[in-house]
Amino acid sequence: MIKNSIELKHVFKKYQAPTSFFAPKKENPFVLQDINLKIAPGEFHIFLGRSGCGKSTLLNIIAGFLPKTSGQVLVNGHEVAAPGRDRGVVFQNADAAIFPWLTVYENVSYGLKMQHFSEKERTPIVNQSLKLVGLDQHANKYPYELSGGMKQRVQIARSISNDPDILILDEPFGALDAQTRRIMQDELIRIWQKTKKTILFVTHDIQEAAYLGQKISIFSPAPASNIYKTITVDYPYPRNVFSKDNEQLVTELNNYFPIGGR
Template sequence: MINVQPLRQSEPIHIENLRKSFHAPVANKEPHYIIKDINLTIKGGEFFILLGPSGCGKSTLLNLIAGFIGKTEGKIALGGKEIQRPGSERAMVFQQADASLFPWLTVRENVEFGLKMKKLKKAERHEISSRYIELVGLGGHADKLPKELSGGMKQRVQLARVLANDPAILLMDEPFGALDAMTRRTMQKELIRIWRQTNKTVIFVTHDIQEAILLGQRVGVMSVGPSSQITDLHDIPLEYPRDLSDPKVLELLGTIQNHFDE
């Protein structure tokens, strides 16, 4: 097993009465909130799923946690410090890897990009990039350009680059949504393996109930927007790896599906 020791210890994320509107307030009218009155604590090292239909504000909540956008009301804090801007302890993994990779750089050069910005010496960059390229299963592909890789391999590069910078928290916005079913299942298994080896906090956005149950320790179900809220929290007390034919998994699928059928 590859020895990967995270340098940072994950702290809990506390969210209290969080609201977000993208519109200026109108006199005597309730603001048009995308999300409203979100209350949630995500534990350090937890694999947490944000589950809900398209347009319910999942990505908005993720971007608030990332610090990419500011809140309208309420509180969102990492440990005891309020989140007001992006920070190196939080890193986003996007659905489209092509948008985040530099096409003129090799796999290794992409993974080392952030390390180079930190002015790490070449030998140290090489050691770190080799470790994470191997961790995500891309050993032997370090000198390839993104155009030579499949969609799943590009997502592995994006993940390796994020991990190489050693964030405590991975924010993942439907990262496997653009992949075919077989590649998606492979990447789900790989992500669980990597999470268990690195003990990062993972906050993962999806609208796929099966994916939520296969991956998460807890699932937060969001209501249809606007003014979306987290209406239910489900613990998923199942061992990994999980099997969709397991009666316990099927029971959870039915329970969570009921939220969207009501």
């Protein structure tokens, strides 16, 4: 078993439409078709594609929130059957993911509390997680007192506090303004380099993919989406969006998306 590894073998996914007397059963196209991918331990891996192409669906299958239709999804050598502590998830909508009646500290502590960690056990873990994301001075604030970027830091800290092998992020910065988004991208790179965790990151933003990823898997358009190209990004961090390397990568990625939008 290789810790933090992910392997997808011939993964298919389709949703069955509801049927009735007036709407007879019909065959639905696959959302995902024959996905094959290996993600190495400690890798920062981007899922890039147009909106609606199945990126988030695949992420939810890996997280254990959705069942696949067929194929294999292996995390650390074991078949995924349900959500697990080895996979921490950060969603795009932080307002829906964190509890407004709990403080920052209590939100980050919540998962550990549900696992019956004592307060003495929880305290150093939560404090370390808050310090890692730069929220140690805001532990007693409530979500309504936080900016959008700070709310996303709460989500990340809550995931990290459970010490998952893998961090799964579904367009976590999509609702942020451009300046905050860049700050959060840099923060995520710093956290990844410090923790050495495997990261899966969904985006439809080519600039974001180029700035963050070690590897970028490009999805074909819906329906029946597939990963038709995985690019290895071989220039180091920290990255400069104005560098020649970054400009070349953005140009290369743009070539996979014809005019008409992503």
